Structure formats: structure tokens, C-alpha cells
Amino acid sequence: MSRIGVFVCHCGENISATVDCAGVAEAMSRVPGVVHSVDYKYMCSDPGQTMIKDAIKEKKLDGVVVSACSPHMHEPTFRRACAEAGLNPYLCEMANIREHCSWVHEKSEATTLKAIDLVHKMVEKVKKNQPLYSIKVPVTKTALVLGGGIAGIQAALDIANAGHKVVMVERSPSIGGHMSQLSETFPTLDCSQCILTPRMVEVAQHPNITLYTYSELESMDGFIGNFKVRIRKKARCVDEKLCTGCGLCTTKCPTKKIPSEFNEGLGMRSAIYVPFPQAVPNKPVIDKTQCTFFLKGKCKVCEKVCPTKAIRYDQEDEIIEVDIGAIVLATGFNVLGAEHFPEYGYGRYRDVIQGLQFERIASASGPTSGAIRRPSDGTEPETIVFIACAGSRDEAKGIPYCSKICCMYTAKHAMLYKHKVHHGKAYVFYMDIRAGGKMYEEFVRRAIEEDDVKYIRGRVSRIYEEDGKLIVKGADTLLGHQAIEIRADMVVLASAAVANDGAEELAQKLHVSYDPYHFFAEAHPKLRPVETNTAGIFLAGACQAPRDIPETVSQASGAASKVAALFSQSELTREPVIAVVNRIAPPLYSTCTGCALCVPACPYQAIEMEEIKNRDGVVVKRAAKINPGLCQGCGTCVALCRVKAIDLQGFSNEQVFAELMAL
Amino acid sequence: MAEFEPKIIAFVCNWCTYTGADLTGTSRIKHATNVRIIRLPCTGRIDFMLLMKAFARGADGVIVSGCHPNDCHYTSGNFHARRRWILFRSLLNFMGVDARRIIFSWVSAAEGAKWAEVVNTAVKEIRALGPYDEYKNLAPIRASWRTEHAG
Amino acid sequence: MSATTHHHDADSLAHKLNNATGVSPTRCYQCGKCTAGCPMAEEMDYTPSHILRLLQLGLEGSEDRVLRAYSPWVCLTCEVCYARCPQEVDIPKMMDFLRSESARLKKVNPRAADFLSFHKTMLDSIRYVGRLYEVGMIMGYKLRSWHFLEDVLMAPSLFFKGKLKLFPHLIKNRKNISQIFKKSGNARTEAAK
């Protein structure tokens, strides 16, 4: 027989004004199994809590129902009180007679009767409650940072500086990301590489950071605190230990006319190359798809000239396995490809370029050493048109969202142009100027007022070439919706920021959800912006949504602090509200039939099939097993299981059934 | 003769509808007293057998409510639940069970007013349908403790 | 589409447009790409985005301006606006609706009278012949619009090239065609009520 205590709260007059609290307490005292039933003005107050604690001790209660407000309000309070009195906190339940009763009904007998029902059903539930214990999971204090752009760099440095190990994986041969391609940054116009390069070097030299460039995530298993990842380190064909980064091979390589990725196709690189002079690591890599030796079987010039004999044509991809406790996703973004702008002739007219290409042109380290020149003939453009929202906010192109960064970088581009070509004319076609941010609006105003950039409110419909000029057909919606034409020498498209190639595939590998545009989804848009719905995996930067540098850096630090918090303890504690597959005596071992239909239904991939062995080690059956680290306790599997072999702790079949039967 | 007061049992998820019903309370939106809420973590946890048992327990109506699509705290529990309901509802209807007595809704944590409306509409509709004697007569139902002991 | 129009004023022209064609002016966010690409923009009194703006506002008088506009008549239905519209607003369909609506309400812009006669003449030709009878149609149009000298200069040369037929190609089941016209006309009067 249970020994249950019922504590009916008046909540001042919040409950007692419409519910006969004393009557409820009296009624409950007559319920079989209830040995103590009282009402009190403020149960959550110190004296109220003491009352509960004393009753637990004096009456040896094995279950407590506090009938008061919503469990969302005070369940932790009362469970803590119970625990302090030595009662397992999960033997305490709350009956919600305030939000769900006294506040929504008039004072009447019906209201009190409803309150009695609500308390009684919780009494019946508590009778079936089992003591539960928070789940402890060990934590491997090494973080994996995927992506070596500014987001990854910031997160890695923050975690490493907090004293934890970091493994950084970058897909391309050097870290640095898109930020390393930028000329200057808004709204301060400080040189991007000047602020980034020291950070890149710091990553490379940090004792807590292991850097794998030219590498990709192969697979991930496990759960928070206990991930196992496999990293594919692609063959560079260069022995990194021997290579000194002298660069002789890249100068001597006969295959030199390969469009440089770093320069967005506006400059050339060789087949063995370092993406850019400040690359980290500053070690070359052979592009097997372009190298004469790999294509035709002869050449080997690099091997001949290498003073340290570091070239390894037969190097193979390497798989590295690492134990990881937390993962920061910082894989960044991409810009929309040329095939999306046939009406602008992007990809057809060489002087129609996109924003990142303009960054390279404007960059002092770029193909024109920072001089603004048209790609077609190298002349200085007298008239330049910038088109904001090229692809963004364009449902027809499948991108209804705002890319967020374009307004600002377009203003920056126009400004940089005007600073370098004083007599030139710069036009910006825009729909709205979105300059929310510290000093952002001021920056745009500067472009307009001080640098005389002409802003035209309207979109461009078409660009075509006529006599060496690009005819930009746009509209000025502020001038009575007029169509206007500008004869330009160069056009820069602020092409939409889109999710990186392979983002979907990566998300699936990591069991992270993603939005319709393949940006990774945060756990909660407001309150958990750097977490994913998979515990232990965090987000930083533009892989989640288009972001500028300040936001990316703050988010990266946010993700890093989440990781540091996780790593601050050697074990992590979780609420025990999780699903469990029963294990019973032989010959059944478990009522689970092993049909495995729950496996695909779990939103967290927490269920796997396990072989059950008898004492002799012989496999007697296969049954589902729920990983307590991954399970979040939704109970979808519980409802799906035909044989009721899965149950949800805290909301077990018996508990819910008892509640229902009390009504 | 007093108006028939239907007995309605609601199965709701913890994160959206339960919290939404909390908001109904904090907003002091008055509504009918007939509904008893059973809290579950997620609509995905709501076994069809629970709905079946609610009628066996003498309910005249059942409300099932959770997060709107794409708002599920557990990402997809409500999507799984929705599929289950599509089939279950059709099966019940096919067997001649009065499926109008099961009311499904999405009520978010912000929809306190909607919850009150769902409750009031359900009460009105079930009241119009009358007591579910057809089902109650299948087998004798033990009166609840409360009706026996507390009026 | 209907979901987006729940809270709209049922009497507004925008609403009628939406009801009749499914085109919703509220979808337009006024980027002006339609106007920018329209080959007729210069000829128009209100460019496409301007018309959409007038429909969006629905202020007193603005709907009348739309119905009395010259633009729908000068629209070529070249579909460039729709093909490039980021919000996929079917502007040509809207222009079709505005033409028939302004003809119905007798609000056709005076400058567009000749367009209306052209369309009417052409439909007459189809109605009675079943096919387009170019000579009859051109002559009919030129008579209706008092433009009869304009193209007459061209006619003899076309005639000698065998391109103009003096007699129409009649189709057999002309009754079927006139029935289509009649029923469609009835339906339109019904709808107008």
C-alpha cells in the first residue's frame, strides 16, 4: 500500500478564490493510499516546502502530489524539496489546479470537482511512479570543429584556450575560408587578411589544436560526450613533415593555367599549388585532376625540383579515427552559381561578376593587386553597376530568404570602387537597404553621401552587351515606376548566399536537421541558437544561415562556451525521462519481438538492435536497445511498439493508464 | 432537467498544448470545466490504445492536441502521431465508432485563446451529440472514485 | 492562394482579380523587375509594377485609374515580366483580366479604343468564319478604327505574293463555334452579376 502525501496550495487566493482547497484536501484524505492531505496558503514558500519535507519524514511518504500551479512553474522546486527530505524526486508529481482550473473557471462546485479529479489522477499516477536517477554519461574532452573558416577558427581557439583539445577538419588545402578572400571588411574597412592571418597562424601553432586540412568527415557514430568520428585525410601527394613550403615546385610546375579557386577563377594556379601565399599550412597539394603526371603518366618536375624530396605520388587517403565529446559545425556557405542568372548573362559576359570575384579584384593580394579592372580587357571600368538581391528574395529562383550580408558588402564594394576610381560612376540597384547593425546604417549613408554612390530602388530585368558596353535594364520605382537603362562597363551581382555543397549529406551523417535550403537547423530559433537537435553538436556561422563576420564570431564563441561548459565536468547529467526497452527473465529475455520498426521512427536515431546472449554467450534473440545518451524522451517509439516492450520513464504505460482510469 | 455535461479527456503534449493551456490560465480566459488534461511529453507518445481506453472509461469525447507541424519539440513526434491518427480515425469510423467524438488540434504554447476555443467548441459539439451510451453500454463501467466518494 | 486572401476586402479590384484568375497583387513586393524588362514600359501610362502598387493600395480612385489605364491595352503578352518575376506574379494574366474588366465596365481608355475594335473585329471573324480571315479582318478593323489608309498600301504586294485570300476559309461546324461564343458570353454576364 502506498503512503502518499497530498499538498493543496491556495496560491494566496489564486486558487482558493474559485476552488475549495480545504475540500480538495479533505476529499484526497479519503483516497486509498493517501496518508497525509493538507492545504496551505503558499506551498512554494519556505514554510510550505518545510511542511512537505517534514511530512515526508514523519509520515514516511513514498509519494507526493503537490496540487498547485503548472509543473512548468514549480516542478523543479518541489522535486528538489522532496530530494532534500530523502525522497526520490521523481516520486513527486504536481497537479495543475491553478492554470488549468482555478484561473479558467468561475467559483463553482464544478470547479472544485474538476480540481479533485486533477489531483486524484495525479495521486493514482504517483502510485505507479518509480524512483528514477539522473543519467550520467562520461565525456571525452576533445572537440571536433568542422570547417576552418572564421567561425571554425574562433570556436577552435576559444575551446583550446579553455584548456580542451580540439581537432579541426577543413575540406580545402588551407584554413581561412571565405574571409581570407575578402578585401576589406565593413563597416570599418579594415583589411580582412590582416585581422585573420594571425588567427590562422595561432590555430596552426596552438598546442591544443590538431589541424587536418584537405580532409573531410567520413562518418560519425555515438552520442554526446562519446562520439566516434572517422576523418578522411585526402592524399596531398606531399609529405608534410619533409616539405618546408619553399614553393619551388609551384613555380616550376608546367601546368599553370588552372583557374584559381581562391581567386574565384580570376587568376591562375599551377597543378601543384598552395591556394594563396598566406595559406595555413603553407604546404602545397597536387591537384590530381590537373597534374600531367596523373593524367599522362609523365612529368614529375615537382619531384625533381623538390629540395627535400617531399613529393609522394603514391600517397593514399588516410582514415583517422578520433574519440570526440562535442562537435562544432562551422562549414560555412557558398554563393549562388552562374546558371541561376541567365537574364544577367553571368557566365556569358565576362564583365558580369559576382561579389566574391569583386573582393578578389579589390584585394591587394588579388589578381590585379587591388586595382579595379574589368576581367575582359583589363581596363578600368568607368561605370559600374552593383545589383543587390541577385537571387536572394527570389522565390522563383528558390531562394525566398534575404542573404543578409549583401546590402553591406555592396555598399562596401561601391565605396572601394569610388575610392580607387574617383571619376567613376557607381550605381546600386536595391530593393531595400537592410543595414541593421552597429555603424552599418552610417556606413551606407557614407557611401551615398560622401562617395556619391547612386542608389536606385528597383530590380534589374536584363543585361545585354552592345558595343562593348553592358546595357543594364532596370527600373526606378521611386521615379514613377520608370524603366531605366544604364550603360555599364562592369556589373557586380550580389549573388545569394546558399548552403554549402554537401551540407545535406553532412547533416545526415551527423543526424542534424536542416531547413528547406539545406542550412543546418538550430534547436530553438531564439533560446538555443547555437545548439542542434542532436545533443553535443553545435553550430557556428553561416552554415546555419547567412551571417556577417561579427555575428559569426559571436556565434562561434557561443558554441565554444557551450562546448566548454559541457567539458567542465567529467560526466554529464540528464533527466531520466527516456524510453527503455524491457529486459525480463528467460526464456523471453525481453518482450521485444525484434521487429526493428521503432528504429526508423526515432527522431534521434537512438534505437539500435542488440543481440541478447544467454549465460553461455549464445545469441538467443535480437532486441531493440535505446541509447540513453541519445534518447530525448518523446515516446514516439513507446506508442509505436505493438508489444509494449518499450516504456517511457516518468510517463510509463502504467502511470498514464492509472491517470486515465482515475477519471 | 440539467444540461448534459459531457466528460471529455484531453491528451496533450507537454511543450505546446500543455503550455498553451497554461497560457489560457495566465490570461484568465474562462472556459468550460468538462475537460481533464493528461500530460504526455509529445503527441508521438499518444498510443491509439489510450484513446480507445478513454471511451472504455466512459468518456463522451476525447481531445488530442499537440504542436503544429514543424514546431514539435522533438522535431517529428507530431508527424508520426498525425499518420497514426489518419489511420486510426478512418478505422474507427469504418467500425462505426463515432469519430466525431475525437477532436484533433494543434495548439501552440502561444495559443492560449485557441485552447479555450478548442475546449468550448468540443464541449458544445459533444454536448450536441449527447452521451456516448452506445460505447458505454458495451460493458459495465465502474464509476470513478470521485463520483462515488466526492459527489 | 485563397489562404493569402482571407482578410482582404471582398469588394476590391485586387480581390476580384484574385478570385477570377488566382493572381494575387499582395505577392508583389515592388522590386520593379517587370517594369525594367517590359518592352512597352515607355509607352505605358502605368508600368506593370505601378499597376500592381495601385491594386495593392486599393485607395479611392486608384482602382479607377487602373481600369482606365492605357497600359493593359498596350501590353504585348510577351510574358517577359512573368518569366522573370521573383514572386511569380502572373502579370499577363492580370492584364487580360484588366482588359476584359474595363471593357465590361465601359471604362476603356480612349487612346485604346482602336485596340478594343481590333480585338472585337478579330473575334467577330472567328465567330462567323471559324478562322481568322485576314483580309476581312484587316478591312473590318481599319473601318472600325478609321485607320483604313495605313495598310492598304501593303495589300496589293501581299496579294501578288499569294498571301492574301479574297475569300475566307469557312469551317464546317460554324454552329459549334458560335455556340462557344454564345455560352462564354452568357457565362460572363452571369459572372458579372
Place this chain on the structure above:
Amino acid sequence: MIKIAYYPGCSLLGTAREYDESLRAIVKKMGIELVDVPDWNCCGASSAHSLDHDLSVALPGRILMQAESLGLEDLVVPCAACYSRLMMARHELMEDAALKARVCEMTGMEFRGTVRPINIIEFLQKYSDTFTDKITAPFDKDVACYYGCLLVRPPKVTNFDRPEDPRSMDEIMSLLGSKPVEWDFKVECCGAAHSITRAGLVGKLSSKIIGNAVHRGAQAIIVACPLCHSNLDMRRNFINKAAGRKYDIPVLYITEAVGLAMGIGEKELGLHRHTVKVRYPEKVKVEAEPRPKAAAATKPTPAAQTEQTEEA
């Protein structure tokens, strides 16, 4: 013998007679039989849709229903305007059940949707095997392929080629031995709808098209639409007036070009009916720089002037 349903449309009986003649001439050689849609009517372009939406679906609807009686799937529609109206009607009849019911009531016939209109380019693409092997006199000219509005737009309805930069006609012309020039006005509107009402405007729009084609070194403009042809050919005087210069570039239907390549006589193809005599200007050396093929240019090719290695 391959049989295909054929809807000539009104223009091909009158102003665009040579289009019909050349098509019939080439299919004869291609071994294809065109079966006319029985008792076909006008599709109503471009007036029906301007005044009466239901009518604008019912007229082409009747054509489709008449064509269904032939039991053939493909319906070749050479006129781009007719093609557009038929596609539009088919699209709406498939999407809108209420409209379909009304239209069936109006026509007193049933719409099953079994017939699929194809334009002349699709037709030539599909049956290219039947003429490529019969080319005796390659049409070795530099040509500007002009698609106009209605073959490619609205993309949702026609679902044909790339709406902004179509290539299918260029590909057919290459098969005939021509060199298609890269030009900028492939899909610009010539103003056909106003050919009669605002001939002056048409001259203005069309002169830009002709001007660009000539500027890019074309010796002939190839069209697949009787309205485009009548504007660019019959209305040449208006064009010249608008341009302030005399253009003598001929405008050919693609069927005529196919016929010429197959060695069919000019008279049989109706070339004598053109307003602008079919005489090709000299091949011009275009001063414009060679441009990379759009298809291959997902990454813009870097300019020679900016060429450098990392070390430079």
C-alpha cells in the same frame, strides 16, 4: 510512315503561306505524314484572352478535342502564338477542373488531355534523324536564331528549353551546317501583338532585334513563328524607318532552312513570297571578341591580362 497530327493555324493559310508550304515540303522528304486536325478553328490569339478568358481556353480547347479524335499523341503546331495558346489552354484544362467542365459544356465535347502540342523546334529535334541524312546542300551561313516570346514563355507552361538563353534552334541550325552566332536578342519581343494596331512601335522593337543580329555578323535570321516573320520581314519598311538605315538581311523560317539544306527548290519552299529578298550578305568578320560558350562557363574563364601564378 510516321503520322503526326497537324494544326496549321490561320496565319499559315494566309500571310505565312510559305511556312506551311516549306513544312509540307520537308516532311514529304522526311517520310512523315501530317494529318490535319479535322475542321479546325482559330485559336483566338491574341484577342480572345484579352477580352474573355473562358473563350480563350475554349477555342484552343476545341482544337485539342478535335485533335484527340485522330488518336495521335503529338500535335505539331508551327505557329508559336497558336502553340502558346494551345499549351496554355491545355495547362489550364489540366489544372482547373471547374474550367474544364465549363469548356466541355461550351464545346459539347470531351477533353481527355491525350494530345500534346509540340512546337516546330521540338518536332525537328525529335525527328532530326529523318533529315540529317538527307542534307545535300549544307546551309553554311552565319545565322541568328530568333526564338521570340512564345516558344519559351511562360516557362511553367511551355517547359521548353532554357527560357533566357535557349539553344535548341541553334543546335538544329548547326546540324544543317550553319554557324549560329551568339547574340543578345534571342527571346526579346518583336511586338507582334501590335503588328496591325501600332506598326510604328513594332518597327522600333524589331529594329533593335535586326540591328543586334546584323551587328553580331548574322547573314540570316531564322525564325519559328509567323508573327515574328511578318514583323521582321513584311514590316521591314517600318524597321528601316525606325533604325534610320536600310537592313537587307533575310528572315527565314527554320523549315525553309531545313528544306534548302535538303536541296528542295526555293519556289517549292515559298521563298519568293518573302518581302525581303532572300539574298545573304557577305560573311563579316565580327570585331567583337570571341566569347566562351555559356554552357561551359559555370566558372568564368579568367582573362589573359590578369593571368598570373600565386608567386607572381
Place this chain on the structure above:
Amino acid sequence: MQDKIIQKAKELLSGGAVQVVIGYGQGTGDRVRAIFIQKPEDAGRLIMDGRCVQNLAGYLMKHEVRALGRAAIVARMPVLRSIAQLMYEEQFKDSDVAVIGISDANELVDLPDLNALKEYVRANPLKLTPEEQAEVDRLDAMTREERWAFWMEETSKCIKCYACRASCPMCYCARCTVEVNQPQWISVPSHDLGNLEWHIMRAMHLAGRCVNCGECTRACPVGIPLRLLNQRIIADIADNFGEEEDYALAAFKPDDKEDFIR
């Protein structure tokens, strides 16, 4: 047909590929029953004719049969479907079973392994026959009250013998929920409530898994048209979710129908 099956059975047994062939043989009177051939020379006892409709797949799950070694099974379409579903439910491995497949057109189908079987089943998705659909529609056309009366009358005959469960190849659970008593989900007595609950549960537990073999109806000693319930769900799944999922209830589409949800 019969000869081909016998031939195939002989080959399989004599080649050692399987140790037992499950098929149909002569039973008492005019009836056929399942037989288990273990020697090639006994293969001649196999029968294949119009009487052979029983879904034999259930035998594959029996310990006694599994103890005989690798089995080959004479499998018409419902059996093939059962095997595919059981395989999805991880009850078989390829090495456990060989099939002698027979198509709906009464042709031998060559299914060298269970993957081929899976492909074959996928290519022939489960659909109700027009007659079956008509029967479902007939009930649908009734008023709710009429349907209730119909099923009340039918289920009132139920004696809770669970022959429907025993005959169903998909009802292989180690402990059926009807036997769970903590809590007591299904009322034990075979009164109207207990009967109704049992049949609702049975149908729901077969949702997305039932292969429409009709074994339940054939097995029912009191003649309840049980398969109608399963067929209603089969039609619902096809109508609402399409056919691409292996198990409709463990999957979802974000835009699944929700016109009934407020």
C-alpha cells in the same frame, strides 16, 4: 505448374541448398494442408492448384520449422509479401530462406535471393482488387449507425479464440499485448467491449504490415469478415501516404493530410 514446383523442390533438396521445402500437400478429404518435404524423393507429394491459398509464411517463424534447417517455401504473392515484410522486420536473413515464387499470373518467378524477392514485391505494390474495394466501399456507403450495428453483430460472435492471430504470419510477437496485464489494455472477457478492443488493436497493429492474404478471415471459426478492417487500412495507406515506405507508421511526410486537425 505443379510439376515445375516439384522439379524445383527436388533440385533444391538434392543440391543441399535447403533442408526442407514448405508447400501444399494432400490433407484429409478434399482439403490441402501444409507439408514439409525433407527428401528429394518426397517432392512428388507437392500440390499446386486452386485450393492452395493458405499463407505458409507463418511456418517460417516457427521454432520447429527453423530447427529443420534452411527452408524453401512455395510462395504465392501474399507469401512473397509476407516474407518481404518479415525481412524488413529483421525476422529473416537471406541465408534462412529460399523461395519458389509463383506470380499472380500463375507463373514460376525466378527469385534467386531475398533481395530479388524484395524488388519483385516492390514492383508489384499491394492493391485491393476491384471486388475487395467494392466490399469496403459497400460498408463505407452505410451510415455510421449501420456500420456500428454491422460490426457489433459480427464481433458479438467473437469467442476470443485468437485463431486470427495464430494464423497470421505477421502476428509473431513473443507476447501479444492482449496478454499484457500491467496495465490491462484489452478487457479480458469476450464481451462486446473486449471483442471490439481486440479487433481494433489487431487491425492497428497490422497497419502498414498486413499483406492481405485473408488468412484471418479463413481461420475465424465464427466467420467474422476480419480482413475488411485490414483492407480499409491498406486502402487508406495507399490513398494517403503512397507506396514508397516500407512501414508507413514509422515514416511521415511534412505535408501529410491534416484536414481533420483543428
